[in-house]
Amino acid sequence: xxxxxxxxxxxxxxxxxxxxxxxxxxxxxxxxxxxxxxxxxxxxxxxxxxxxxxxxxxxxxxxxxxxxxxxxxxxxxxxxxxxxxxxxxxxxxxxxxxxxxxxxxxxxxxxxxxxxxxxxxxxxxxxxxxxxxxxxxxxxxxxxxxxxxxxxxxxxxxxxxxxxxxxxxxxxxxxxxxxxxxxxxxxxxxxxxxxxxxxxxxxxxxxxxxxxxxxxxxxxxxxxxxxxxxxxxxxxxxxxxxxxxxxxxxxxxxxxxxxxxxxxxxxxxxxxxxxxxxxxxxxxxxxxxxxxxxxxxxxxxxxxxxxxxxxxxxxxxxxxxxxxxxxxxxxxxxxxxxxxxxxxxxxxxxxxxxxxxxxxxxxxxxxxxxxxxxxxxxxxxxxxxxxxxxxxxxxxxxxxxxxxxxxxxxxxxxxxxxxxxxxxxxxxxxxxxxxxxxxxxxxxxxxxxxxxxxxxxxxxxxxxxxxxxxxxxxxxxxxxxxxxxxxxxxxxxxxxxxxxxxxxxxxxxxxxxxxxxxxxxxxxxxxxxxxxxxxxxxxxxxxxxxxxxxxxxxxxxxxxxxxxxxxxxxxxxxxxxxxxxxxxxxxxxxxxxxxxxxxxxxxxxxxxxxxxxxxxxxxxxxxxxxxxxxxxxxxxxxxxxxxxxxxxxxxxxxxxxxxxxxxxxxxxxxxxxxxxxxxxxxxxxxxxxxxxxxxxxxxxxxxxxxxxxxxxxxxxxxxxxxxxxxxxxxxxxxxxxxxxxxxxxxxxxxxxxxxxxxxxxxxxxxxxxxxxxxxxxxxxxxxxxxxxxxxxxxxxxxxxxxxxxxxxxxxxxxxxxxxxxxxxxxxxxxxxxxxxxxxxxxxxxxxxxxxxxxxxxxxxxxxxxxxxxxxxxxxxxxxxxx
DNA sequence: TGACTCACG
DNA sequence: ACGTACGTGAGTCAG
Numbered sequence: 001x002x003x004x005x006x007x008x009x010x011x012x013x014x015x016x017x018x019x020x021x022x023x024x025x026x027x028x029x030x031x032x033x034x035x036x037x038x039x040x041x042x043x044x045x046x047x048x049x050x051x052x053x054x055x056x057x058x059x060x061x062x063x064x065x066x067x068x069x070x071x072x073x074x075x076x077x078x079x080x081x082x083x084x085x086x087x088x089x090x091x092x093x094x095x096x097x098x099x100x101x102x103x104x105x106x107x108x109x110x111x112x113x114x115x116x117x118x119x120x121x122x123x124x125x126x127x128x129x130x131x132x133x134x135x136x137x138x139x140x141x142x143x144x145x146x147x148x149x150x151x152x153x154x155x156x157x158x159x160x161x162x163x164x165x166x167x168x169x170x171x172x173x174x175x176x177x178x179x180x181x182x183x184x185x186x187x188x189x190x191x192x193x194x195x196x197x198x199x200x201x202x203x204x205x206x207x208x209x210x211x212x213x214x215x216x217x218x219x220x221x222x223x224x225x226x227x228x229x230x231x232x233x234x235x236x237x238x239x240x241x242x243x244x245x246x247x248x249x250x251x252x253x254x255x256x257x258x259x260x261x262x263x264x265x266x267x268x269x270x271x272x273x274x275x276x277x278x279x280x281x282x283x284x285x286x287x288x289x290x291x292x293x294x295x296x297x298x299x300x301x302x303x304x305x306x307x308x309x310x311x312x313x314x315x316x317x318x319x320x321x322x323x324x325x326x327x328x329x330x331x332x333x334x335x336x337x338x339x340x341x342x343x344x345x346x347x348x349x350x351x352x353x354x355x356x357x358x359x360x361x362x363x364x365x366x367x368x369x370x371x372x373x374x375x376x377x378x379x380x381x382x383x384x385x386x387x388x389x390x391x392x393x394x395x396x397x398x399x400x401x402x403x404x405x406x407x408x409x410x411x412x413x414x415x416x417x418x419x420x421x422x423x424x425x426x427x428x429x430x431x432x433x434x435x436x437x438x439x440x441x442x443x444x445x446x447x448x449x450x451x452x453x454x455x456x457x458x459x460x461x462x463x464x465x466x467x468x469x470x471x472x473x474x475x476x477x478x479x480x481x482x483x484x485x486x487x488x489x490x491x492x493x494x495x496x497x498x499x500x501x502x503x504x505x506x507x508x509x510x511x512x513x514x515x516x517x518x519x520x521x522x523x524x525x526x527x528x529x530x531x532x533x534x535x536x537x538x539x540x541x542x543x544x545x546x547x548x549x550x551x552x553x554x555x556x557x558x559x560x561x562x563x564x565x566x567x568x569x570x571x572x573x574x575x576x577x578x579x580x581x582x583x584x585x586x587x588x589x590x591x592x593x594x595x596x597x598x599x600x601x602x603x604x605x606x607x608x609x610x611x612x613x614x615x616x617x618x619x620x621x622x623x624x625x626x627x628x629x630x631x632x633x634x635x636x637x638x639x640x641x642x643x644x645x646x647x648x649x650x651x652x653x654x655x656x657x658x659x660x661x662x663x664x665x666x667x668x669x670x671x672x673x674x675x676x677x678x679x680x681x682x683x684x685x686x687x688x689x690x691x692x693x694x695x696x697x698x699x700x701x702x703x704x705x706x707x708x709x710x711x712x713x714x715x716x717x718x719x720x721x722x723x724x725x726x727x728x729x730x731x732x733x734x735x736x737x738x739x740x741x742x743x744x745x746x747x748x749x750x751x752x753x754x755x756x757x758x759x760x761x762x763x764x765x766x767x768x769x770x771x772x773x774x775x776x777x778x779x780x781x782x783x784x785x786x787x788x789x790x791x792x793x794x795x796x797x798x799x800x801x802x803x804x805x806x807x808x809x810x811x812x813x814x815x816x817x818x819x820x821x822x823x824x825x826x827x828x829x830x831x832x833x834x835x836x837x838x839x840x841x842x843x844x845x846x847x848x849x850x851x852x853x854x855x856x857x858x859x860x861x862x863x864x865x866x867x868x869x870x871x872x873x874x875x876x877x878x879x880x881x882x
Numbered sequence: 883t884g885a886c887t888c889a890c891g
Numbered sequence: 892a893c894g895t896a897c898g899t900g901a902g903t904c905a906g
Binding site for chain 1: 892893894895896897898899900901902903904905
């Protein structure tokens with residue numbers, strides 16, 4: 001049987017995919033739809049053809065001979081959209097990662113490369129499938145060269161196939177005649193002029209009748225239609241030129257050998273990494289088979305319930321002085337676990353299943369003993385495992401999750417599989433795959449095997465990745481950040497989560513009930529005014545009612561319809577009672593569903609709510625709070641703020657709440673070294689008022705409220721990465737005015753401008769921003785050729801060092817406050833952090849001690865050019881303590 | 883599942 | 892010419 005070769009027209013298929021696949025992008029904001037679509041088409045073809053050879057051809061965007069020739073005809077082709085352009089290098093990288101040969105050569109069009117390779121293959125006796133999105137290549141079709149044209153229709157890909165006979169059937173001409181057909185009729189998208197007045201219909205008729213261009217001209221006088229005859233006669237040169245342009249070269253010089261285009265294993269670790277980055281989740285399943293079989297490491301994993309095995313393993317770990325462990329919980333009960341995995345060398349991988357004499361207690365005792373003996377332990381997500389360690393020390397612990405986050409804080413999630421892939425180049429079974437297997441497979445033998453493999457690879461990965469991650473942290477200057485801030489913080493967060501915060505369920509319920517009354521009232525009134533019942537919570541329905549049925553001004557905005565966002569409705573509220581009622585309705589339903597009902601669902605034992613504090617979510621280094629989010633409890637509006645009354649300390653305790661005063665602006669003053677700003681803070685007066693006085697050239701005493709408000713907005717804007725547009729939006733002033741404010745601000749604080757410019761410059765050069773404590777935030781957007789994305793990158797580069805440094809500082813404060821409470825054997829506990837605020841549940845007899853501790857540790861968390869100030873309050877609920 | 887809206891710092 | 896402020900999480904709707 002003859003061998004098969006698949007050739008792909010890179011740009012053409014990428015282009016098809018781009019327009020055929022809905023917009024996709026990954027977490028980093030990179031568009032991926034064209035690459036995704038390309039791969040789907042490619043995989044489909046490969047499955048059908050099962051070829052031995054595969055190559056993808058691309059145009060080089062440099063002037064070529066043919067481009068030179070028809071330069072003057074250019075201009076009809078639209079420029080490639082940025083969203084597509086950025087995917088071209090990604091596409092090439094993906095192909096390279098799968099070992100697929102990409103062919104491009106200056107001076108050659110992709111068509112020429114494809115034509116040449118196709119003919120070469122045919123000569124060697126191959127069957128060739130040539131995949132392209134446009135029909136130019138039909139002239140190459142033969143009995144052994146099949147042109148395949150994919151059509152993406154509503155998600156489904158259908159492929160039209162053309163051998164020579166199919167071309168004949170569809171166009172009534174042979175592939176060779178197809179060239180001259182095109183020369184006659186022209187092709188605007190390919191910049192082939194053609195003969196004026198001759199369209200597809202006439203061209204086909206002519207070719208069918210006379211067979212060739214030369215023969216047409218030989219029989220010019222036979223052509224009956226006068227206008228056509230005259231146009232042909234007058235444009236012989238143009239016809240010849242068109243033919244040259246339309247002809248694909250099949251004899252180009254290419255440095256391509258059959259060896260280079262031979263298809264290899266596509267699903268390589270490199271490709272896996274890329275697919276992960278691009279978030280091609282369903283394409284990843286193609287790697288699964290290989291993932292499981294690729295590594296024979298798993299043969300050395302030992303799963304056991306024997307006491308003697310445990311003795312052996314733990315003493316080996318103690319001797320080694322370092323080990324990786326992982327407790328695998330089965331999710332049935334808190335603190336209950338299905339297995340303990342332990343690794344002390346690459347070939348010392350154990351999975352202990354508690355059974356008989358090998359009890360959980362025995363295993364955790366063994367683990368605690370390792371800690372006591374000073375063994376260095378690495379694990380994944382240590383925050384959830386302190387219960388098994390019973391240690392306040394973190395110096396000898398290493399959490400690979402935290403390390404992976406610091407090295408790239410932009411990822412959505414961090415899994416052991418990813419770490420295996422990125423650090424060890426290994427593809428391992430994921431937890432998801434394990435769960436799937438467990439749900440499918442009934443045979444206990446197989447289930448055990450799957451579990452052994454998962455647990456083994458997990459702990460093996462941690463053990464092997466630790467030194468590499470440590471080295472990378474050192475290389476990037478984040479070792480101290482890791483050891484002195486992030487690792488100790490894991491311990492603090494563990495306690496905070498466990499501690500939780502008490503709420504009063506009855507009061508929460510009463511609060512919700514009070515809301516319902518007013519909500520129903522508003523609902524009736526709104527429906528009455530609209531003249532019909534509709535779902536006020538549906539932006540779609542609401543937009544239609546307001547802007548179509550009721551004809552309110554200021555419609556149109558978003559992709560899906562009218563914008564009904566608060567800032568739009570705010571403008572209408574004074575003139576239309578229904579709008580202000582809608583706004584009130586929105587506010588109340590938000591309070592009801594998110595807070596009254598939402599929080600109630602999380603109340604657990606002792607009326608306490610235990611949030612999850614996530615340390616590996618944000619790009620800037622802040623922590624986040626989920627299930628429930630206790631970092632966005634209402635504050636700005638009085639009605640919402642009242643919810644804070646249901647958050648109470650346990651009996652015999654009060655709340656002590658302390659928040660930093662403008663920590664980000666103070667960080668800015670320090671990092672920029674601006675004498676004026678530093679001096680402003682040393683004077684201990686209202687910073688916004690001082691700024692207003694300076695910026696608006698007004699005596700301090702005479703600064704109006706409006707001036708102060710504007711100055712405050714500018715201060716905020718600076719921290720966010722100022723833009724005149726953003727500021728004008730916020731203040732409802734013209735862009736010009738906003739620009740003036742900013743200019744005056746920079747004149748007032750010149751080093752602030754220098755600082756911000758420098759941060760952008762550095763980030764552009766390095767590819768990342770960095771905080772005072774060495775935390776990095778990559779800013780890939782700065783490299784984008786898209787104006788909007790690049791501007792975003794610039795703002796991020798200005799904001800990240802400031803927000804990130806503030807985050808570093810409060811983390812230090814948290815660790816120190818926690819430590820002091822612990823060391824001084826106090827009953828009081830740190831329970832919440834809200835970015836610049838700490839909440840301590842304080843024993844009544846420890847109130848002044850706690851206040852002292854918080855004040856001292858928060859103020860001294862960092863040594864800045866300006867002092868760090870806090871506002872501290874106590875109260876018998878959170879409302880009062882703020 | 884993504885878009886929209888809105889709560890916080 | 893482009894068209895936004897920085898960082899999060901949750902509830903709801905609609906496809």
